[in-house]
Structures are given as C-alpha cells and as structure tokens.
Amino acid sequence: MRLVRRGHEPAWLPVAAVAVAVLVTVALSAIPIRLAGANPRAAFERYLLVPLSSTLGLYEVMLTATPLLFTGIAVAIAFRAGYWNIGAEGQFLMGAVGTTAVALNAPDLPSWAALPLGFVAGGLGGLAWAWLPAWLKRRGAIDEVVTTLLLNPVALLVVQGLLNGPWRNSETGFTDSDRFGAGYDLPPLISGSRVHWGFGVAVVIVVITWFVFTKTAVGMQIRASGQAPDAAKFSGIPVARLRFRSALVSGAVAGAGGASQVMGVQHQLTQGISNNYGYTGIIVATLAALSPVGVVLVAVLLADIAVGAENVSLVLQVPTQLGAIFAALLLLTVLSAMELRHYRLARSGRRRHGATPVSAEEAS
Amino acid sequence: MTPTRPLLELSGITKRFGDLVANDAVSLSVASGEVVAMLGENGAGKSTLMKIVYGLVRPDGGTITMDGRPLDISSPRDAMAAGIGMVTQEFSLVETMTVTENVALSSVGLGRVDVRAARQRVVDAMDRVGVQIEPERLISTLSIGERQRVEIVKALFHECRVLILDEPTAVLTPQDVRALFETVQRLRRTGLGVLFVSHKLREVAEISDRVVVLRRGSLVGERATAEVTTHELASLMMGGTAPEEDVASAVGLPVAEVPEEAPVAPREGAGTAERRPVLILTDVTLERPGRPALDHLTFEVRPGEIVGLAGISGNGQTELMNVLGGVELPTSGRVEVDGAAVTRLDVRGRLDAGLGRLTEDRRGSVVPQLSVEHNLVLEDLPSFTRRGMLDKAAIRAHAEEVIRRFDIRATPTDPVSSLSGGNMQKVLLARALSRRPKVLVAAQPTRGLDVGAYRYVHEQLHELRDTGAGVLVISEDLDELRSLCDRILVLFRGAITGGLPVAEATSERLGAMMTGESVEV
Structure with a gap:
C-alpha cells in the first residue's frame, strides 16, 4: 500500500478528516488513561461532557477559555499575515506587567478610568514586546520564529525580577505584587459567576478580527500577504509593512490578554500569571485553521478539556496532565489528518510483478 | 540505419x-x-x-x-x-564542482573516489560522444548547451x-x-x-x-x-x-x-514612428554581485506595435520583469511609461501610469486560495473599496463582466487554485487588460497553454495592439515571437545586442545575436 495524491477533493473531506482525527485521539489517549488505572469511557465523558452539562461547569469553561481567546486570536492575526509570532507567551506576560505598572502607580482610580487604562497599558506592554522582533524582521530579515520564541523566557525573567525587587508584596513579602485597587477589578460578565468582562472584550476582538479579515480591503491584503507573498508584492501590496503592523497588533492583543488575566482573575501580578497561555494560543490558532470563528470553538474545546481534566483527576484519581496529553494528541492527529487528506491509499504496483506480463506481440 | x-x-x-x-x-x-x-x-x-x-x-x-x-x-x-539514462530539462549538476566530479558523483558509493580513474572514464565517455569539455572546468563556467552535454556524458557513464x-x-x-x-x-x-x-x-x-x-x-x-x-x-x-x-x-x-499566421507588418499607416513611445528604457542597470543583471539596457516600445524580446533564459529577463513591474528598483537608469518617469514608483504608481503586466510565473501572480473575483481586483483594490470596506457588489459585477468578456470557465467565487493553466492565464490577462494599459509587458504569455488558450492569448495581444497600446513580449520561443511580434529585439547579458523587423528575423540571425554577436538594427 502507498499514498497517492488525490486529483480532486470533495467538500466533506476536511470534516471527515477531523472526525477521524478525533476518533484516533480518543483511541490513543485511552491507553495512558488505562495505564493510570481509570476507565477511559468514564474519563472521556468527564473530559468533554461533564463540564458543559452544568451551569457552573459552563462558567468555568468560559473563564478558562478567556486567555486562550486572546492568545489564539493574537497568533491567528500574525499567522494570517505570514508572520510567525511564537511570542504570544512573552507578550501576554508583558501585557500583565504593563497593567500592573499602571495599577500600582495609580491605585485609586475609579473603574471607568482604571479598566480602559489597564487594557491600554496591557496592550502597549504586549505591543512593545512584539516590536523588537518585528522591527528586526523588517529591517534585517531576521527570522521572527527565533526572536519571538527567545523573548518569552526573557519576559518571564522580567516578571520575576520585578516581583523579587520593586514590586515585591509590601504586606506579605511574597513574590507577588500588591493587590490592585478595587477600581481595577473587572466586573463579572454574568452575575454570580467568575466569568469576567475579559471574556466579552475577547469576543469583541474576535468579531472585529473576523470583520477586518472578511470585509475590508486591508484584510484581503493581509490574507494575500500570508498566503502568497510574492503574488501580493507583485500586485503592489506592501507585504513587509502589513506583516510588521500585524505583528504589532498581534502583540497588543496578546498583551490585552495579560491585562484581562491580572484584572479579571488574579487582581495582582504573579509569576504564574500565564499558564502557558501564549503557547496554547498557537495550538488554538493552528487547530482553528486561523479562522476567528474557529478560534472561539477551539478555545472553548481546549478549555472544556482543561476543566474536565481537573474533574477527572479528582474523581478518577488520575494525574491532571492527562488533559494536556489529550489536547496534544488532538493537535497532532488533526494536523496529520489535514495533511493526509490530500492523499488516498492505493495498492502498490508490485502486485503485477509476478504475473505474466502483457505479451510482446500485443504491444508491438 | x-x-x-x-x-x-x-x-x-x-x-x-x-x-x-x-x-x-x-x-x-x-x-x-x-x-x-x-x-x-x-x-x-x-x-x-x-x-x-x-x-x-x-x-x-x-x-x-x-x-x-x-x-x-x-x-x-x-x-x-x-x-536507461535520462536527461531532463532541469539539470542535476552541482555548480561548484568540476565536470569530472559531477559525473563521478552519481556513481559514488561509500568508498573513496579514485579521481584519476574517474577522469579517464569521463574523457573516454566524452570521446565516444564527440564532446569536448575540459574535465576540470567548473559547471558554473559552462554554457547551458555544455551543461546538457555533461548530463549526457553522465548518463553514458552508467553504461x-x-x-x-x-x-x-x-x-x-x-x-x-x-x-x-x-x-x-x-x-x-x-x-x-x-x-x-x-x-x-x-x-x-x-x-x-x-x-x-x-x-x-x-x-x-x-x-x-x-x-x-x-x-x-x-x-x-x-x-x-x-x-x-x-x-x-x-x-x-x-x-x-x-x-494564415503570417507576420503583420508594423502599422505604418497610423504613423506610429512619430508618436511618442509608450515605454522607454534608458541605460537601465541593475547591479548584481559579479556582473550586472541589466547593463545599460536601452530600448523603446511605440504605440500600436508588439515588440518581442528574445534571449536565452538567464540573460536578464527575470530582472527586467522585476524592474519593469516595480518589484525591484534599478541601480541606475530611467524607465518611462507613456511619457511619465516611473523609475522610482512602486507597483501601484506604475499601474496608474498605464503599465500592465503578465508574468511568466503564473502561480506567483495569483493568490491561489483567494477567489477569482478577489484575484481580479487585487491590483486595483482602491477602486473596489468604499471607506476601507470591500465593495462586494462592485467586485462581483466586475468579475461577472470579465468572466463573460474573456470567456473564463469559472464562477466568481471559485478559488483560483482550482483553475486550469489556461483559465488562470485568462484571469491574469483580464486583470491586466481591464485597466486599459498603455503598454503591456508579457513574459512567456503562452507557456504551457493548450492550443485554444494559446490562440486566445495571441488574439488578445493583437487586439490590444490594434487599439493603440504597445506590447512587449519576453519569450524564449522564437517561433512564438515571430508569429506574434512586429519587431524582435535580442537580450544578451542584460543588454540589447540588436533588433530586427520580424520579416528579417531568421533563426540563424537571432541565434547569433542570442549568443552575443552584435547585429546592426
């Protein structure tokens, strides 16, 4: 058997490919779940269904999805333009730093001023962190994959440095910042839940992104720059400038994610403020095929699995990391399936090897 | 035999x-x-x-x-x-190695290479074929024809x-x-x-x-x-x-x-000679490490004529296309379109000045994932945009009109990647022509097209010429140039070595010019 490239691809193929990928993921992740001593069926039910089947669970999923929406759409914006921003993690952290800087220096602002200011400061923090690699890329054609990636641990060191130095908690002496003033608390989006307005802001950003990509001339130019840069250049589209700007917007959106997380959840800067949200954002954007609608769906799915993983570990006594294994397997199988769908299996030509060849008389 | x-x-x-x-x-x-x-x-x-x-x-x-x-x-x-030995159109030679090394390379096992023996065998193989190339020469110093002969020797080397x-x-x-x-x-x-x-x-x-x-x-x-x-x-x-x-x-x-396809004489009745040229290149030079890719290139295209630019690939065609299209700026020199200097203008400025372009790399000029209608307006977005928003109705109407006029076999929303080569070329032709260019620059406009599309492209270029526009066709196919053009120029090492009216452009004369022999115009 071997793979042969398909001549024609039916419309249902991508859907079927994803379905197959999900089945393969379920089958493969059943193995470690079994090894951990749990019943795979019960585990899957808890990973996927239980969180969505209660209002409380649903709130938790929305809360968990919020930072992923920010980083997912941030990565999608950059990738769409053909700028490979792997630095959403660092930009998210620097966004949190930006917000914290404002909150610690103007603690008593009323919320009508504090919240917008907090978001703007977060956005600027992320933008600033995204600027250097984007500038290097534009001026010196320095590979942004390397520079954005390497700036992530630097951002974490900046956070740690600040928390060990000037921003060390003045009451407890722990390496967390002081708690922000009450004006900086993002109000709940749904009363009685922990879901905060960050979720709303994220959804607004997703909608704006969708609008820009599908309805505006700039959006079409960005897509052209990402999908066929040479053709875009040929058509007079300023590819380098669009990529540079998309990189900055991407950084700003990731930074706004950091702002949302400090103001909506932690209310102070902590070292663990980003739970690898920036990296997960890459998974979200990739699985979503860079579509804004897809980002929402995938962010919610991954949040569902993450929330479910907590539940599974409590109830079935298996490690929470199984949730991460599940998500990682899903990424690998979906990406493989999307590539493999271009091919079909064919019987190898070797079958005819032993058979009597068509006689020479017939041929000549 | x-x-x-x-x-x-x-x-x-x-x-x-x-x-x-x-x-x-x-x-x-x-x-x-x-x-x-x-x-x-x-x-x-x-x-x-x-x-x-x-x-x-x-x-x-x-x-x-x-x-x-x-x-x-x-x-x-x-x-x-x-x-079985095969010599393909794309050679598989390592440019930084000698002829001997290249021939021996294809048969090297894990052991060490006996260069002396390999050289002798290469010389023997060359004698058999009557090829005379120094075995010590680097591939990079060989002409295309010589490289092809090295490929043949390589095949013979394998018995x-x-x-x-x-x-x-x-x-x-x-x-x-x-x-x-x-x-x-x-x-x-x-x-x-x-x-x-x-x-x-x-x-x-x-x-x-x-x-x-x-x-x-x-x-x-x-x-x-x-x-x-x-x-x-x-x-x-x-x-x-x-x-x-x-x-x-x-x-x-x-x-x-x-x-039936006899060359059309330049339209002298319209008095083209006196009319201002629509494309003028003056001393256009593009420096590259080594020698310039374009070397004081000077020529002009008048309205109502199709000028062919012949030449073996690698003599500056790609660079000329980039410089004309605005993808790359020349080191020095001057480019004029319809009387206006466009040398330093970007792509958009050139299009506005009246330049149309049709490149050799068809797939490099379209965004395959975007639809036909979007590709059609990609060069002219401001005309199809209102306050930053895409004017959907105008884009669709434009696409439908163009599809009808150019007989493109596709719907406006089909992704361009699903089109055949001929239809893709029609989309590109339509995009270039729908802006009514004063001068169209077309590189290899019919490469890989079937007979129907080939005819169609030629008809469209003739029609454009007849409306008073100038056309520059860059091609390696002499037969195509002779059936399409009024006048043929030859490009060699980034400069024009001569030009001939199509009636006098025999293979022999063009061939001589294509290898650098200057011929009086």
Missing part, C-alpha cells in the same frame, strides 16, 4: 491521477541504434510516461521490458541499473543503452541545437537507442527514424519519419478537428509555412 531487435519496450502503460488519465495503455519500443521521437503537445502525457520509465512515478498498469526481460523500476537507480532526452532543445540556442543533433547522431552509430521527447515538429522530422505521437494520454500514431509529412504529424498531434494554422503555430512550424 536499420533498427535491430527492440531494446526497451513499454506495453500497456497506464497512469491515472484522480479522474485524469495521463497515460492510457501506451506501448512503444526503442531498438539499438534507433532514434525514436515522441511527439505530443503540452499536457499530452509525455512527461508522465518518461517519469514512469525513469522510476519517478509508478504506473497503475503495464510492463516495461529491457531485452525482453521484465523490469520493476521503482527509482532512478533501478532505471540506471537497467541501462546506459537507451537514452531519453526530454525536451532537450527547450533551453538551447539554434547553434547548440545543431551540436546536440550531431551528438545524437554519433550516439546512434554507437548502437545506443535514443528516445527524443519533443513538441517541435521540425526537430522531430530532422532527428528521428520513427515518430510516435501521443495525444491526451493515448498513442494516436506511429510512423517512419521518412514516410510522413509534418502536416500529417501535426494533425495527429492536435486531433483531426483543429484547423491547420492552429496546428502549425502550436507546434512551432516555421512561420513561412503558415500563410
């Missing part, structure tokens, strides 16, 4: 790609000391068949035998071991008994074609079987003993070359329905044999 028993035999070779049948039960044979030509237009299935023989593509059915023994060829290595030459003349000057033909004759006398793949009738008629004709994947005819006319071959190749001039122009018959 009497062919003896068949050496290589293909029987019933079938290959499908999805719904497309690339080869449908094709059978043919090559005997020792015989030159068999395989004729077929672009897309007839020649390349697929050759890839099957050389182990690059596995067939879905059929057998290949050598000396009557069945072969199972699953890689070029298998093919070489069976005595090949059947040599496949895939479109070997596509990249050669007329002089190099002569030399190649002499080499082929010499090989034939040493008992080698040669399979010569081409879509050019004249070459086939001259070099081969026997011709097999492939059309739409099937073998439609097999003739002894001595007993067949070129017209019969042409109609086999095209199918019975194509009118004769289609046939001739598509297969590269000399223009003289095709009165």
Whole structure:
C-alpha cells in the first residue's frame, strides 16, 4: 500500500478528516488513561461532557477559555499575515506587567478610568514586546520564529525580577505584587459567576478580527500577504509593512490578554500569571485553521478539556496532565489528518510483478 | 540505419491521477541504434510516461521490458541499473564542482573516489560522444548547451543503452541545437537507442527514424519519419478537428509555412514612428554581485506595435520583469511609461501610469486560495473599496463582466487554485487588460497553454495592439515571437545586442545575436 495524491477533493473531506482525527485521539489517549488505572469511557465523558452539562461547569469553561481567546486570536492575526509570532507567551506576560505598572502607580482610580487604562497599558506592554522582533524582521530579515520564541523566557525573567525587587508584596513579602485597587477589578460578565468582562472584550476582538479579515480591503491584503507573498508584492501590496503592523497588533492583543488575566482573575501580578497561555494560543490558532470563528470553538474545546481534566483527576484519581496529553494528541492527529487528506491509499504496483506480463506481440 | 531487435519496450502503460488519465495503455519500443521521437503537445502525457520509465512515478498498469526481460523500476537507480539514462530539462549538476566530479558523483558509493580513474572514464565517455569539455572546468563556467552535454556524458557513464532526452532543445540556442543533433547522431552509430521527447515538429522530422505521437494520454500514431509529412504529424498531434494554422503555430512550424499566421507588418499607416513611445528604457542597470543583471539596457516600445524580446533564459529577463513591474528598483537608469518617469514608483504608481503586466510565473501572480473575483481586483483594490470596506457588489459585477468578456470557465467565487493553466492565464490577462494599459509587458504569455488558450492569448495581444497600446513580449520561443511580434529585439547579458523587423528575423540571425554577436538594427 502507498499514498497517492488525490486529483480532486470533495467538500466533506476536511470534516471527515477531523472526525477521524478525533476518533484516533480518543483511541490513543485511552491507553495512558488505562495505564493510570481509570476507565477511559468514564474519563472521556468527564473530559468533554461533564463540564458543559452544568451551569457552573459552563462558567468555568468560559473563564478558562478567556486567555486562550486572546492568545489564539493574537497568533491567528500574525499567522494570517505570514508572520510567525511564537511570542504570544512573552507578550501576554508583558501585557500583565504593563497593567500592573499602571495599577500600582495609580491605585485609586475609579473603574471607568482604571479598566480602559489597564487594557491600554496591557496592550502597549504586549505591543512593545512584539516590536523588537518585528522591527528586526523588517529591517534585517531576521527570522521572527527565533526572536519571538527567545523573548518569552526573557519576559518571564522580567516578571520575576520585578516581583523579587520593586514590586515585591509590601504586606506579605511574597513574590507577588500588591493587590490592585478595587477600581481595577473587572466586573463579572454574568452575575454570580467568575466569568469576567475579559471574556466579552475577547469576543469583541474576535468579531472585529473576523470583520477586518472578511470585509475590508486591508484584510484581503493581509490574507494575500500570508498566503502568497510574492503574488501580493507583485500586485503592489506592501507585504513587509502589513506583516510588521500585524505583528504589532498581534502583540497588543496578546498583551490585552495579560491585562484581562491580572484584572479579571488574579487582581495582582504573579509569576504564574500565564499558564502557558501564549503557547496554547498557537495550538488554538493552528487547530482553528486561523479562522476567528474557529478560534472561539477551539478555545472553548481546549478549555472544556482543561476543566474536565481537573474533574477527572479528582474523581478518577488520575494525574491532571492527562488533559494536556489529550489536547496534544488532538493537535497532532488533526494536523496529520489535514495533511493526509490530500492523499488516498492505493495498492502498490508490485502486485503485477509476478504475473505474466502483457505479451510482446500485443504491444508491438 | 536499420533498427535491430527492440531494446526497451513499454506495453500497456497506464497512469491515472484522480479522474485524469495521463497515460492510457501506451506501448512503444526503442531498438539499438534507433532514434525514436515522441511527439505530443503540452499536457499530452509525455512527461508522465518518461517519469514512469525513469522510476519517478509508478504506473497503475503495464510492463516495461529491457531485452525482453521484465523490469520493476521503482527509482532512478533501478532505471540506471537497467541501462536507461535520462536527461531532463532541469539539470542535476552541482555548480561548484568540476565536470569530472559531477559525473563521478552519481556513481559514488561509500568508498573513496579514485579521481584519476574517474577522469579517464569521463574523457573516454566524452570521446565516444564527440564532446569536448575540459574535465576540470567548473559547471558554473559552462554554457547551458555544455551543461546538457555533461548530463549526457553522465548518463553514458552508467553504461546506459537507451537514452531519453526530454525536451532537450527547450533551453538551447539554434547553434547548440545543431551540436546536440550531431551528438545524437554519433550516439546512434554507437548502437545506443535514443528516445527524443519533443513538441517541435521540425526537430522531430530532422532527428528521428520513427515518430510516435501521443495525444491526451493515448498513442494516436506511429510512423517512419521518412514516410510522413509534418502536416500529417501535426494533425495527429492536435486531433483531426483543429484547423491547420492552429496546428502549425502550436507546434512551432516555421512561420513561412503558415500563410494564415503570417507576420503583420508594423502599422505604418497610423504613423506610429512619430508618436511618442509608450515605454522607454534608458541605460537601465541593475547591479548584481559579479556582473550586472541589466547593463545599460536601452530600448523603446511605440504605440500600436508588439515588440518581442528574445534571449536565452538567464540573460536578464527575470530582472527586467522585476524592474519593469516595480518589484525591484534599478541601480541606475530611467524607465518611462507613456511619457511619465516611473523609475522610482512602486507597483501601484506604475499601474496608474498605464503599465500592465503578465508574468511568466503564473502561480506567483495569483493568490491561489483567494477567489477569482478577489484575484481580479487585487491590483486595483482602491477602486473596489468604499471607506476601507470591500465593495462586494462592485467586485462581483466586475468579475461577472470579465468572466463573460474573456470567456473564463469559472464562477466568481471559485478559488483560483482550482483553475486550469489556461483559465488562470485568462484571469491574469483580464486583470491586466481591464485597466486599459498603455503598454503591456508579457513574459512567456503562452507557456504551457493548450492550443485554444494559446490562440486566445495571441488574439488578445493583437487586439490590444490594434487599439493603440504597445506590447512587449519576453519569450524564449522564437517561433512564438515571430508569429506574434512586429519587431524582435535580442537580450544578451542584460543588454540589447540588436533588433530586427520580424520579416528579417531568421533563426540563424537571432541565434547569433542570442549568443552575443552584435547585429546592426
């Protein structure tokens, strides 16, 4: 058997490919779940269904999805333009730093001023962190994959440095910042839940992104720059400038994610403020095929699995990391399936090897 | 030359790609000391068949035998071991190595290379073929023709008994074609079987003993070359329905044999000579490490004429296209479009000045994932945008009109990637022409197109010329230039070596200019 490239691809193929990928993921992740001593069926039910089947669970999923929406759409914006921003993690952290800087220096602002200011400061923090690699890329054609990636641990060191130095908690002496003033608390989006307005802001950003990509001339130019840069250049589209700007917007959106997380959840800067949200954002954007609608769906799915993983570990006594294994397997199988769908299996030509060849008389 | 028993035999070779049948039960044979030509237009299935023989593509059915023994060829290595050698259009030579090293490279195992012995064998192989190239020369210093001969020597080095030459003349000057033909004759006398793949009738008629004709994947005819006319071959190749001039122009018959397509004299009645040129290049130079890619390039295109720019690829065509299109700025010099200097303008400025462009790299000029309607407006977004928003209705109306006018077989929302080459070229042509350019620059406008699309593109270019625009056609295909243009210039090492009115542009004169001999205009 071997793979042969398909001549024609039916419309249902991508859907079927994803379905197959999900089945393969379920089958493969059943193995470690079994090894951990749990019943795979019960585990899957808890990973996927239980969180969505209660209002409380649903709130938790929305809360968990919020930072992923920010980083997912941030990565999608950059990738769409053909700028490979792997630095959403660092930009998210620097966004949190930006917000914290404002909150610690103007603690008593009323919320009508504090919240917008907090978001703007977060956005600027992320933008600033995204600027250097984007500038290097534009001026010196320095590979942004390397520079954005390497700036992530630097951002974490900046956070740690600040928390060990000037921003060390003045009451407890722990390496967390002081708690922000009450004006900086993002109000709940749904009363009685922990879901905060960050979720709303994220959804607004997703909608704006969708609008820009599908309805505006700039959006079409960005897509052209990402999908066929040479053709875009040929058509007079300023590819380098669009990529540079998309990189900055991407950084700003990731930074706004950091702002949302400090103001909506932690209310102070902590070292663990980003739970690898920036990296997960890459998974979200990739699985979503860079579509804004897809980002929402995938962010919610991954949040569902993450929330479910907590539940599974409590109830079935298996490690929470199984949730991460599940998500990682899903990424690998979906990406493989999307590539493999271009091919079909064919019987190898070797079958005819032993058979009597068509006689020479017939041929000549 | 009497062919003896068949050496290589293909029987019933079938290959499908999805719904497309690339080869449908094709059978043919090559005997020792015989030159068999395989004729077929672009897309007839020649390349697929050759890839099957050389182990690059596995067939879905059929057998290949050598000396009557069945072969199972699953890689070029298998093919070489069976005595089959192939020279493709793209050479696989390492430019920074010598001729000897390149030839030896293909047979190196894990052990060390005995350079002396390898050199001797290379020299022997060259003697056999009558090739004279210093074995110590670096590939980078060789001309295209010489490189091709090195490829042939490489094939012979593997004791090949059947040599496949895939479109070997596509990249050669007329002089190099002569030399190649002499080499082929010499090989034939040493008992080698040669399979010569081409879509050019004249070459086939001259070099081969026997011709097999492939059309739409099937073998439609097999003739002894001595007993067949070129017209019969042409109609086999095209199918019975194509009118004769289609046939001739598509297969590269000399223009003289095709009165219907006779070159149109420059329109002097309109007084073109006095009118201001629509494109003027003055001393345009583009520096590159080594020597300049464009070297004080100077020429002009007047309204109402089609100027051909002939030349062997690599003499500055790509760079000229970039400089004209605004993708790259020249180091010095001046470019004027319709009286306005555009030298420092970006792509958009040039388009506004009245320049239209049609590049050689069709896929590099469209965004394959975007729809037909979006690709059609990509160069002119501001006209289809209101306050930053895409004007959907205007875009759709434009696309529908263009699709009707240019007879594009697609709907506005089809992604361009789903279009055939001919339809894609129509989209690009439509995009360039719908802005009513004062001058159109077209590089290889018909490469890879079928007869219908080929005719269509020529018609459109003639029509544009007749409305008073200037057209510059950059092409390596002399036959195309002669049937399309009013005047032909020759580009060599980034400069014009001369120009001729089409009536005086014979292969010999153009060929001489293409290798650097200056000819008075």
